[in-house]
Amino acid sequence: MDTIWVLAEQRGGVPAGIVLELLTAARGFGGVVEVVTWGPSSESTATVLGRYGAAKVYDVGDIGEALPGPKVAAAIASQVSGGNRPDAVLIGATHDGRDIAARLSVRLDLPVLTNVVGITASGGRLTSDHSIFGGSTLLRAEFTDAIPGLFVVQPKSFVAEPAEPAGQRSVEIVAIEVPETGATDAARIVARHEEERSGPELDEAAVVVAGGRGLGSPGNFALITELAQLLKGAPGASRAIVDAGWVPYALQIGQTGKTVKPMVYIACGISGATQHMVGMKAAQKIIAINKDREAPIFTIADLGVVGDATKVVPKLIEAIKARR
Ligand SMILES: Cc1cc2nc3c(=O)[nH]c(=O)nc-3n(C[C@H](O)[C@H](O)[C@H](O)COP(=O)(O)OP(=O)(O)OC[C@H]3O[C@@H](n4cnc5c(N)ncnc54)[C@H](O)[C@@H]3O)c2cc1C
Numbered sequence: 001m002d003t004i005w006v007l008a009e010q011r012g013g014v015p016a017g018i019v020l021e022l023l024t025a026a027r028g029f030g031g032v033v034e035v036v037t038w039g040p041s042s043e044s045t046a047t048v049l050g051r052y053g054a055a056k057v058y059d060v061g062d063i064g065e066a067l068p069g070p071k072v073a074a075a076i077a078s079q080v081s082g083g084n085r086p087d088a089v090l091i092g093a094t095h096d097g098r099d100i101a102a103r104l105s106v107r108l109d110l111p112v113l114t115n116v117v118g119i120t121a122s123g124g125r126l127t128s129d130h131s132i133f134g135g136s137t138l139l140r141a142e143f144t145d146a147i148p149g150l151f152v153v154q155p156k157s158f159v160a161e162p163a164e165p166a167g168q169r170s171v172e173i174v175a176i177e178v179p180e181t182g183a184t185d186a187a188r189i190v191a192r193h194e195e196e197r198s199g200p201e202l203d204e205a206a207v208v209v210a211g212g213r214g215l216g217s218p219g220n221f222a223l224i225t226e227l228a229q230l231l232k233g234a235p236g237a238s239r240a241i242v243d244a245g246w247v248p249y250a251l252q253i254g255q256t257g258k259t260v261k262p263m264v265y266i267a268c269g270i271s272g273a274t275q276h277m278v279g280m281k282a283a284q285k286i287i288a289i290n291k292d293r294e295a296p297i298f299t300i301a302d303l304g305v306v307g308d309a310t311k312v313v314p315k316l317i318e319a320i321k322a323r324r
Contacts, residue, residue, distance in 0.1 A: 001029050001030050001031040001087050001088075001121055001124050001125075001126070002031050002032065002086075002087055003031050003032045003033075003034060003086040003087055004026045004029055004031050004032070004033050004034070004086055004087060004088050004089075004090060005034050005035065005036055005058075005076075005086040005088070005089045005090070005148070006019060006022045006023050006026055006033065006034075006035045006036075006054070006089075006090045007019075007022075007035070007036055007037075007072075007089065007090065007091040007092065007097060007100060008035040008036065008037040008045065008049055008054075008057075009037075009068075009092065009094060009096055009097065010037060010039055010041065010042075010045045011039070012041060013039075013041035013044035013045050013048075014045070014048070015037075015045055015048055015049060016092060016094065017155065017160065017203065017204055018092030018093075018094060018097075018153070018155045019035075019049070019052075019092060020048075020052050020160035021092075021153075021155070021156070021157065021158040021159065021160045022090045022092060022153060022158065023035070023049065023052035023053050023054060023160075024052060024053070024158055024159065024160050024161050025090070025119060025153075025157075025158040026053065026090055027052075027053040027163060028121070029088075029119075029121040029126065030121055031087065032055050032056075033053050033054055033055060034054060034055060034056040034057070034058065034086065035049050035054045035056075035057050035058065036057075036058045036060065036072065036075070036076055036089075036176075037049070037057055037058070037059060037060065038059070038060035038061065038062075038063050038068060038071070038072055039062060039063070040062040042057065042059040042061070042173065043173065045057070046059075046171045046173050047171070049171065050170070050171035051162045051163065052160070052161075052162055052163060053163040054171055055171065055172070056171065056172045056173075056174060057171055057172070057173045057174070058075075058079065058174050058176045059173055059174065059175050059176065060072055060075045060176060060178060061175060061178075063178075065188045065189045065190070066185060066187075066188060066189075067096075067099070067185075067187050067188075067189065068096045068099070068100060069096060069099035069100050069102075069103050070103065070181045070184040070185040071178045071181060071185060072096075072100050073099075073100045073103035073104045073107055074103075074107065074178055074179050074181045074184075074185075075176050075177065075178045075179070076089070076100075076104055077104060077107035077108050078176075078177065078178075078179045079176055080108055080148065081108070085147060085148060086148045087126075087147060087148055087149065088126055088148050088149040088150075088151060089104070089148045089149070089150050089151070090119075090151050090153055091150065091151065091152050091153065092152075092153060092155060093114070093115070093116075093152050093153060093154050093155065094155075097152060098114075098152060101114070101150055101152045103184075104150060105150055108148075108150075110146045110148070110150055111143070111146055111150070112150040112151075112152060113128050113130070113141055113143070113149070113150065113151050113152065114130075114152040115130050115131060115132070115152070115154060116128045116129065116130060116151050116152060116153040116154065116157065117129050117130065117131045117138075117153075117154050117157045118157055118158075119151065119153070119157075125142055125143075126142070126143075126149060126151070127140055127141070127142050128140070128141050128142070128151055131154070131278065133274075134255060134274030134275055134277075134278055135255075135274055135277060135278030135281065136274060154259055155203060155258075155259050156203070156259045156260070156261040156282060195248060195250040197234070198229065199228060199229060199232060199233060199234050200232070200233065200234050201234065202234040202235075202236055202250070202251065202253070202258055202260060203258045203259065203260055204234075205233045205234035205260070205262055206232075206233065206262050206263045206264070207228070207231045207232065207233025207234070207262055207263065207264045207265075207266075208228070208233055208234055208235075208236045208253070208260050208262045208264070208265050208266070208280070208283070209224050209227045209228040209231065209233055209234075209235055209236070209266045209268065210224070210235070210236035210237055210238065210253055210265065210266065210267050210268065210270060210280070211223075211224035211235070211236075211237055211238070211241065211247075211268050211269060211270070211309075212237070212238035212240055212241060212267070212268065212269045212270030212271065212276075213238065213240040213241055213244070213269060213270075213271075214268070214269020214270065214271075214290060214291065214309055215241070215268065215269045215309060215310065216269070216310060218241075218244075218245075218246035218247075220309075220310050221235075221237075221241070221246055221247055223268075223309075223310065223313040223314060223317070224237075224268060224313070226317055227266070227313055227316060227317055227320075230317060230320045230321070231264075231320070233262070233264075235247075235251060236251050236252075236253045236258070236260065236280075237251040237252055237253065238252075238253070238254070238270045238271075238273075238276050239252055239254055239256065239257065239275070239276065242257070253276065253279040253280050254273075254275050254276040254277075254278060254279035254280070255274075255275040255276075255278050255279060256275070257279055258279060259278075259279045259280075259282075260279060260280050260283065261282045261283060261284075262283050262284070263283070263284045263285065264283065264284065264285045264286075264287065265280050265283035265285070265286045265287070266287045266288075266289070267280075267286065267287070267288045267289065267290075267297050267301075268289045268309040268312075268313055269289065269290065269291075269309040269310075270288070270290070270297055271290070271292075271295050271296060271297060272288070272290075272295055272296035272297025272298070272299070272300070273296070277296075277297070277300060281300050285302045285303070286300055286301045286302050286303075287301060287302065287303045287304075287305070288301040288303075288304050288305065289305045289307060289309045289312050289313065290304075290305075290306065290309070291306065291307060291308050291309070292306075293306045
């Protein structure tokens with residue numbers, strides 16, 4: 001394994017959490033780790049990326065209000081076609097990451113491995129693990145002759161850790177050209193909407209308190225928000241209540257929502273469908289509150305409370321407040 005590229009999404013100079021996870025993993029594969037990034041603050045991003053093991057940053061530059069997909073995929077494909085060919089490209093399974101991977105696959109006429117939840121290196125090859133059938137089965141895959149191997153990796157598959165010794169690496173920044181992209185690059189971002197939140201990001205929080213249909217009504221979600229705030233955590237939700245319009249999609253946890261890996265996950269009125277559990281079962285401790293003692297969520301819970309969440313959660317809130 002000579003060279004591995006990591007796709008580095010960033011905002012305001014801060015790389016996405018998944019990027020630091022991928023860099024940490026890539027460092028262990030025995031090759032040189034390089035990244036491809038874009039945006040107006042590549043220099044400040046490069047410092048952080050270097051701390052996590054990047055030796056070189058390929059900078060696509062400021063793409064303004066264009067969608068990253070067409071430009072970034074074209075820039076990477078042009079490097080690869082020109083002979084600057086890494087052994088693998090690791091891409092986070094984000095909206096832009098998936099878009100870039102698909103376009104790259106088409107441009108390079110290469111296959112792509114998606115839904116990766118683990119990668120190991122051995123004998124100069126990378127083997128990837130894939131969670132399938134709602135997380136009930138782990139499948140192992142390897143590219144036979146695709147170079148670079150394109151891997152789309154789920155967030156929280158690796159734990160991000162800075163390289164040692166920290167802060168002593170110099171990072172080379174190399175500007176790379178975006179070739180003509182034609183009509184594929186016509187879309188422009190005309191507005192951005194930031195979801196309001198007062199605590200940590202859902203996928204970064206150490207504590208997640210999640211609510212489901214068992215809460216009974218949209219108004220009861222305020223209990224989830226209050227408990228999350230008291231525990232300095234983030235509120236989350238099952239798809240059932242997102243689909244019902246109780247809470248925004250940004251709060252959805254599971255197969256078609258976010259993957260979380262907090263220290264503590266508190267599931268309130270959530271049955272534990274496989275599509276939900278695949279997004280939270282890696283939490284260190286799982287506490288479930290459900291009035292049905294047969295609910296599947298109890299099969300993975302470290303602590304199960306059989307009871308009415310709309311009564312148990314207020315008691316919990318009361319007890320926490322009384323302690324302070
Ligand atoms: C392709 C696909 C993708 C999907 N992706 C996702 C996903 O990303 N995330 C996700 O969450 N789901 C996803 N789903 C939906 C999933 O299958 C379930 O339908 C959903 O997770 C159920 O949500 P829930 O547990 O809130 O509701 P329910 O399954 O209706 O469960 C409600 C639970 O609350 C309990 N309860 C009722 N009243 C109370 C009370 N007063 N106190 C305590 N407990 C109570 C009940 O016993 C029950 O266990 C997906 C489904 C498909 C087909």
